[in-house]
Amino acid sequence: MSHLDHEVLLHKDQHEPARQWCHEQFGLRWNPLDNRSGRWSMFWAGRDRFDQYRFCFADKEDMLMFILRWGHE
Numbered sequence: 001m002s003h004l005d006h007e008v009l010l011h012k013d014q015h016e017p018a019r020q021w022c023h024e025q026f027g028l029r030w031n032p033l034d035n036r037s038g039r040w041s042m043f044w045a046g047r048d049r050f051d052q053y054r055f056c057f058a059d060k061e062d063m064l065m066f067i068l069r070w071g072h073e
Helices: 012-027 060-070
Strands: 005-009 041-042 054-059
Touching: 005 012, 005 041, 005 060, 012 041, 012 060, 054 060
Parallel strands: none
Antiparallel strands: 005 054, 041 054
16 A cells, blocks of 8 residues: 555545545555555545545545545545
């Protein structure tokens, strides 16, 4: 995951449509077991930000496209 340097927080209410959009735009998400070359991934932000998800991107341009479409927290 070290190549996914660009991060955006998004409210949990938007995470599923945003995940689908990322899949359509950028392909399969990064996965340590079977897709280590993925350009993006999504994770729950954790207890301190329980109502948000982290969207991580390998390319700054992909992150900017995401922000233009979905905004950010």
